Amino acid sequence: FTLFFSADGTYLDHGQKIAMISSDQIPSLMYVYNTGYTIIYLLFFLMHMHAKNNAEKLELTQYELFETRSMMYINLLNALIGVLAIIATIALPANAKGASGYTYFLIPLAYSIFFSVRGRKSRKLFAATV
Numbered sequence: 001f002t003l004f005f006s007a008d009g010t011y012l013d014h015g016q017k018i019a020m021i022s023s024d025q026i027p028s029l030m031y032v033y034n035t036g037y038t039i040i041y042l043l044f045f046l047m048h049m050h051a052k053n054n055a056e057k058l059e060l061t062q063y064e065l066f067e068t069r070s071m072m073y074i075n076l077l078n079a080l081i082g083v084l085a086i087i088a089t090i091a092l093p094a095n096a097k098g099a100s101g102y103t104y105f106l107i108p109l110a111y112s113i114f115f116s117v118r119g120r121k122s123r124k125l126f127a128a129t130v
Contacts, residue, residue, distance in 0.1 A: 027097040030089045034100065038082030045075040063126050070118045077114060081106050 010017050021029065048071045051058060055065050081103060088100035 023095070027089065027094060030097050030100050031086070034082055034085040034089055037104075038079050038086065041075045041078035041082060045072055045079060048072040048075060063122075066122060066125065070122075073118075074111070074114055077110050078107070081110065 009021070010019050012018075048068050051060075052065065052068045052072060055068070060068065084106070085100050085103035088103050089097050092100055
């Protein structure tokens with residue numbers, strides 16, 4: 001078994017140079033990746049929503065309920081970033097659809113803003129308990 005990767009987007013398999021992905025496969029790749037990302041975060045959102053709806057049964061404290069809501073919101077925000085990436089993939093011309101992946105650079109910005117706001121709110125609400 002011989003496998004070597006190259007910087008030009010090819011790999012060597014038993015001395016034969018093979019392209020990893022062709023440019024006509026990139027749009028499909030981006031649709032699948034973006035849709036999968038969105039669905040996964042929607043599922044995380046729904047799981048946290050289910051926990052929130054069953055907070056009494058789960059005997060969640062107010063702090064745990066706050067954290068559950070925070071996770072709901074951040075997962076929904078991630079799903080929206082995925083939707084934005086899907087929209088970018090649809091809107092971009094075929095030769096630039098791969099650039100829709102740059103949408104995911106919004107994640108650190110969204111997390112920074114979201115968690116600084118939620119953290120401030122948490123400290124204000126639960127200063128004595130946390």
